[in-house]
Amino acid sequence: MTKERVVIAADHAGFDLKETLKQELQSMGAEVMDLGTNGPEAVDYPDFANALADVIGEGQITRGVLLCGSGIGASIAANRHRAVRAALCHDVESARMSRLHNDANVIVLGGRVTDASVAKACIRTFFSTEFEGGRHARRVAKMT
């Protein structure tokens, strides 16, 4: 991928996977803005989802990676924000489809449910797959 700025955030249950994926993004040539959390102490996942959504809403960074334990809470919170289309992914195929069909701009992964190796493959696919457009653009436009 071309040099891209990517924002990443996680709660405590996603912290370890965030560290792994931050390195992976950097090895892919991305510049990473890390919003935390920065340790295993318990925090509230919506705080981190909202902070990531705010960065994307401001428009300087267009894509992100968001993590919590299951990915469910983070994906609910992030999709409250109109600038965000957050896709909870569990495998490379869902990461691919979320780009092809949904033009997702945030990939959500569960730190307690997805292995680091699978998660790394997911973000490589997510950041290298283009939106298909066409009939899918009409549908995406309805998610306002």
Add this chain to the structure above:
Amino acid sequence: MTKERVVIAADHAGFDLKETLKQELQSMGAEVMDLGTNGPEAVDYPDFANALADVIGEGQITRGVLLCGSGIGASIAANRHRAVRAALCHDVESARMSRLHNDANVIVLGGRVTDASVAKACIRTFFSTEFEGGRHARRVAKMT
């Protein structure tokens, strides 16, 4: 579960699974409001997610089941609505966690990615698991 009204909706890629889950909900004693789609013809998933969210927003029915091909588009669209906490689930454990920790009121399943037998087990778990409250209530309150 006690007699409960449940709203269900799907796009064409979730239509077959919707029919299966509608029967399963009825066998669980639920009264089901079916918002369609009612056949395999292509439709736009946000239309059905938005219709389901509107029913829940009105407050007469508090919980729902929503389907598309991957579940990703439907979950993005549904979570745009503040009355909805839509959990994309792939297995019984995610369905359980979405109730315990996120107080999800809509379960989203992917008609092209989740077997009918797994989907049926997911909704049985979803509709029989209570929210844990406590620190999770504070986090849920932040998803406004």
